Amino acid sequence: MSRPPTVKPPRSEAGRRLNIGAVRSSFAPWNDPDATPLVRFEGVTKRFGDQTAVRDVSLDIYPGEFFALLGPSGCGKTTLMRMLAGFESLDAGRITLAGEDLAGAPPHRRPVNMMFQSYALFPHMTVEQNIAFGLKQDGMDRKAIDARVAEMLALVKLEAFARRKPDQLSGGQKQRVALARAVARKPTMLLLDEPLGALDKKLREETQFELMDLQVQLGMTFLIVTHDQEEAMVMADRIAVMREGEIVQIGRPEEVYESPANRYVAAFLGDVNLFETTVEAIAHPMAHLTATETDAGFYVLDDDCPAAGATVWLAVRPEKMRISLDPPSADVKNVLAGEIWDIGYTGDWTNYIVELPGGTLVRVARANDRRVVERPIDWDDKVWVSFDPDAGVVLTS
Ligand SMILES: Nc1ncnc2c1ncn2[C@@H]1O[C@H](COP(=O)(O)OP(=O)(O)O)[C@@H](O)[C@H]1O
Ligand SMILES: [Mg+2]
Known part of the structure; x- marks a missing residue:
């Protein structure tokens, strides 16, 4: 290999x-x-x-x-x-x-060179003077400085702005000047x-x-x-x-x-549904979990899953859950029945919040891959949420 x-x-x-x-x-x-x-x-x-x-x-x-x-x-x-x-x-x-x-x-x-959060450009200097500043301090000769500044201006596509002062630039342009200045000394x-x-x-x-x-x-x-x-x-x-x-x-x-x-980490990186559960049984490659709050049963892959009796959290991302008005077919392992509690439409995605009987809220995200849907899911609809055994991750802490 x-x-x-x-x-x-x-x-x-x-x-x-x-x-x-x-x-x-x-x-x-x-x-x-x-x-x-x-x-x-x-x-x-x-x-x-x-x-x-x-x-x-x-x-x-x-x-x-x-x-x-x-x-x-x-x-x-x-x-x-x-x-x-x-x-x-x-x-x-x-x-x-x-x-x-x-x-x-x-x-x-x-x-190493650090580019600061505030950009910290010198307000009284032009763009090219800002970029040249560190090079001058290093004692680089004039010709080499001019060449390096030109190279940096081209790199951040600001050739036309070389003689402007920072307050004559947009936020994005200031950011590029700061970047050019930070990399100028290579x-x-x-x-x-x-x-x-x-x-x-x-x-x-x-x-x-x-x-x-x-x-x-x-x-x-x-x-x-x-x-x-x-x-x-x-x-x-x-x-x-x-x-x-x-x-x-x-x-x-x-x-x-x-x-x-x-x-x-699961919650910091995007949306996630976390279910506190108890491990009921392991039958490799599957683990059977039951939710503490709702008694719902889940079947997930047993990767890193501790033995029966342990408390674990099942994490499922909203985009890995399905939502439907009709119940899923009988072979679908993980099914939750609930009611629409909220809908957030962002154009490309629709985010559904579904309330389960015990009051638990579940987030489901669906890509809007069609312009027209025959019967859209609406507020207060009774819906079915389901996901595959490999959609969730078992977490122990
Ligand atoms: N110079 C300082 N004096 C006292 N406390 C500081 C100083 N710099 C940072 N801290 C504290 O250290 C912690 C980490 O700060 P910082 O590294 O700036 O966090 P972040 O960049 O992740 O927002 C914060 O609680 C902050 O208040
Ligand atoms: Mg910081």
Whole structure:
């Protein structure tokens, strides 16, 4: 069997957009025992007074990776990133980059650059002066600076705006200037703290793809901080989900979404229905569970399911449930009867909230793949919700 590549293959100009998926799925240095991480966090802890902002974090990031730190506000994402950039000291543990301990190295001596949440552009300088700033500080000669600035302007498609000041730019353009400035010195690694937080939804989605393109073009390692699960899922090769200073799970977007480590991760990454259940019996490959609240019986795959008697949570994503006005056929294993409690129509999807007899609410999402439906499901309708044995995940914590 061939090894997963440790370098992302370059994408041809023509096929760039379309190939992101293909590039991504073959890039998996973390599965290669011979691959060397670029950055290693080893048992890193940071305290502010009596509060522990980051607790015993260990984490490897590989060259060429687009890595996301994901978690709610205040969980320690920025602090972790600032320690790598050299803006915060460590209380325990160490961070190495290309095998070298970063302890004691001031920020400007580290081959990383951080793009701040606020962009922090110099208001009195033009776009090109902003981009040139770090290069001047490095003592690069004038000609080389001009060439690099031109290259960066082309990279972020702002050639026509070189002489403008930041206040003559839109939010999206400011973001690009900040990005160009951050990569102008060609750092080994770019650190992005909530880089798209100030943009509106539509622009944010476009910019996500641009960032992914840019990362592959530059062949740079990106570490991004975000509290937006969709943003992390779209862009990152791997995601570390954080909670109160700790890493709860690290994995590819589809791993953390489809196989969450626990209820916290399941609920943080999108909508999920969680049923508290008791394991009745295991008959490989199936487990039989009964819901604590409703006595409903479930048949699911027994992967990682503890023995009979244990309390477990069955997590089922709304899009993996079906909803119908007629009862499903007798061979369908998991069936719940209920009544429509709420309907949310978003155009492409309809989200149904169904109330079960005991009062439990279940969310079902259905793709609107037809323009006209003969008899749409309506408020107060009696409905049937069903799902397949492999649609749910059994969680023990
Ligand atoms: N300089 C600081 N002094 C005191 N507390 C801080 C400082 N920086 C961060 N914190 C605290 O550490 C925790 C983690 O903060 P932060 O890393 O900014 O979280 P996030 O980026 O995930 O929102 C928060 O409770 C925050 O209030
Ligand atoms: Mg932050």
